[in-house]
Amino acid sequence: MSYFEDKIAERLGGKNFGKSTAIYKFEIIKRAKARAQKANPNLKLIDVGVGEPDWAADPSVVARLSEEAGKAENRWYADNGILEFQEAAARYMANVFKVKDLDPNANILHGIGSKPILAMLPICFINPGDVILQTVPGYPVAATYSKYLGGEVYNLPLEESKGFFPDYSAIPADILKRAKMLYINYPNNPTGTVATKEFFQKTVEFAKRNNILVVNDAAYGALTYDGYEPLSFLSIDGAKEVGLEIHSLSKSHNMTGWRIGFLAGDAHAVKAYGTVKDNTDSGQFRAIQKAGAFALDHPEITRKTAEKYSRRFNLLISLLKEIGFDAHKPKASFFTYMKAPKSAKGRNFTSATEFSEFLIDNCLISTVPWDDVGHYLRFSVTFEAADEAGEKAVIAEMKKRLQSLELAF
Numbered sequence: 001m002s003y004f005e006d007k008i009a010e011r012l013g014g015k016n017f018g019k020s021t022a023i024y025k026f027e028i029i030k031r032a033k034a035r036a037q038k039a040n041p042n043l044k045l046i047d048v049g050v051g052e053p054d055w056a057a058d059p060s061v062v063a064r065l066s067e068e069a070g071k072a073e074n075r076w077y078a079d080n081g082i083l084e085f086q087e088a089a090a091r092y093m094a095n096v097f098k099v100k101d102l103d104p105n106a107n108i109l110h111g112i113g114s115k116p117i118l119a120m121l122p123i124c125f126i127n128p129g130d131v132i133l134q135t136v137p138g139y140p141v142a143a144t145y146s147k148y149l150g151g152e153v154y155n156l157p158l159e160e161s162k163g164f165f166p167d168y169s170a171i172p173a174d175i176l177k178r179a180k181m182l183y184i185n186y187p188n189n190p191t192g193t194v195a196t197k198e199f200f201q202k203t204v205e206f207a208k209r210n211n212i213l214v215v216n217d218a219a220y221g222a223l224t225y226d227g228y229e230p231l232s233f234l235s236i237d238g239a240k241e242v243g244l245e246i247h248s249l250s251k252s253h254n255m256t257g258w259r260i261g262f263l264a265g266d267a268h269a270v271k272a273y274g275t276v277k278d279n280t281d282s283g284q285f286r287a288i289q290k291a292g293a294f295a296l297d298h299p300e301i302t303r304k305t306a307e308k309y310s311r312r313f314n315l316l317i318s319l320l321k322e323i324g325f326d327a328h329k330p331k332a333s334f335f336t337y338m339k340a341p342k343s344a345k346g347r348n349f350t351s352a353t354e355f356s357e358f359l360i361d362n363c364l365i366s367t368v369p370w371d372d373v374g375h376y377l378r379f380s381v382t383f384e385a386a387d388e389a390g391e392k393a394v395i396a397e398m399k400k401r402l403q404s405l406e407l408a409f
Contacts, residue, residue: 011148025353025369032360040364046398047383048316049356049368051189053254053334054382055308058301061253064294068287078283080274081110088293089247089262096222096299097232099264106267109274110292112284113259114219114248117273118142120280121244121263122181124272125213126151130180135166137190137372139217142183154179157373164193164337168206176210185217186233187224190370190378191337192330194228200236207242213269214243219261220333222252222302225310228331234264244269251334252302253295260284260292309334311388312381315395320379323402324409327379334382340375341407352377363401 008017023031029049037045056062068074086104093099093108102108111117118141126132128150134143136155143153154175156166166184184203186195207214216233224230234245244265250256263273283289295301313329317336320327325338340352344362349355352369356377359365368378385391 032357033366036360036364043364045364047366048379049366050380050382052256054384055254057255061291061295065287065291068290074286078286080278081283082286082289085110085289085293088296092296097230097235099232099234102264107270108262108264109270110262112281114246114261115141117246117263119145120273120276122146122149123276125181131175131178133179133182135184137370138185158191159373164191165199179212181213183215187220187332190335192333192335194331195231200233204236204238204242216245218245219248220251223306224332240266249292249295258288260288309381312391316381319395319399324407334380336379337376340377341409343408344405351375
């Protein structure tokens with residue numbers, strides 16, 4: 001027995017830590033890709049499951065980082081951030097989302113990406129026995145940390161019949177009495193659904209009626225298409241009284257590995273986050289914050305990226321519909337979400353994960369399966385392609401491979 005085996009915290013499984021034989025779905029897909037590539041070394045894998053931008057950060061942003069990284073004054077701890085970044089974030093919220101009354105000194109604080117922000121917020125608000133309401137399928141970080149802290153998680157299923165919005169009326173009364181926080185994510189990963197003003201208004205009313213804090217994860221908020229204008233939860237009347245919003249430069253500015261984002265909302269709540277953050281990290285490198293501030297002041301970077309994704313969606317959705325998928329172009333994000341086939345080449349599937357493995361093994365096409373609320377697949381338009389001709393070539397190759405599968409829905 002390892003010296004540490006009886007010392008692992010119960011929140012991680014205690015003595016049973018590391019003994020589970022369950023395989024996480026992303027590990028299943030990773031193994032399937034490795035297996036398929038080994039069996040077909042001359043056939044290129046088409047990965048339409050990847051959740052990271054395929055472009056690098058804009059050269060102008062990289063140049064600003066290079067310039068700032070060489071300045072001696074940027075070598076110091078950043079702690080809870082620099083005002084230059086907070087001011088740029090306030091301008092960004094005003095210019096892109098029409099949220100004009102955020103005080104950069106009080107209502108905004110940076111984070112080393114949105115993931116750490118989501119991990120810290122439960123530390124600010126969740127006590128043992130409190131409930132966090134979490135939409136599923138979705139990003140589980142806030143829920144995971146809530147469980148670490150002795151809180152409970154109540155899942156709100158995102159059903160296609162309800163437009164992939166949570167049904168607040170279905171939450172049991174005893175859960176509502178203990179609910180402290182609601183985590184939502186619009187534009188949504190994985191469904192690609194965008195919020196409406198009516199949904200956000202309904203959420204504000206629900207939160208006020210039940211004394212619940214709302215956290216909207218808006219990582220894909222600025223990547224919008226076909227006339228849909230970026231919509232912030234904080235732009236809704238009353239939202240700042242009950243809610244916080246998280247923004248990230250990872251998707252909007254192709255800065256995934258840079259790890260920079262921010263929290264915006266009520267000053268008291270932001271201060272609570274800052275207190276936890278001050279005892280957790282020493283802030284993102286000042287040069288990255290300054291390059292991030294430059295990026296936020298150049299929304300044309302996001303518009304250029306969105307134009308690419310929109311063009312790719314037009315190609316991908318057309319192909320998927322032709323093959324038989326019930327596919328729809330989203331109004332934001334870089335994901336589209338649809339029911340998985342029930343069979344292919346006469347083989348029946350009991351889950352989206354089974355089909356996803358089959359697709360990798362037989363076609364070397366990788367998607368992400370979701371079996372939380374029905375059997376669905378997530379396709380992404382962040383696949384590798386050097387230019388427009390390359391995009392068309394990828395889609396043409398996908399079509400060639402998919403046409404042989406005899407899919408049934």
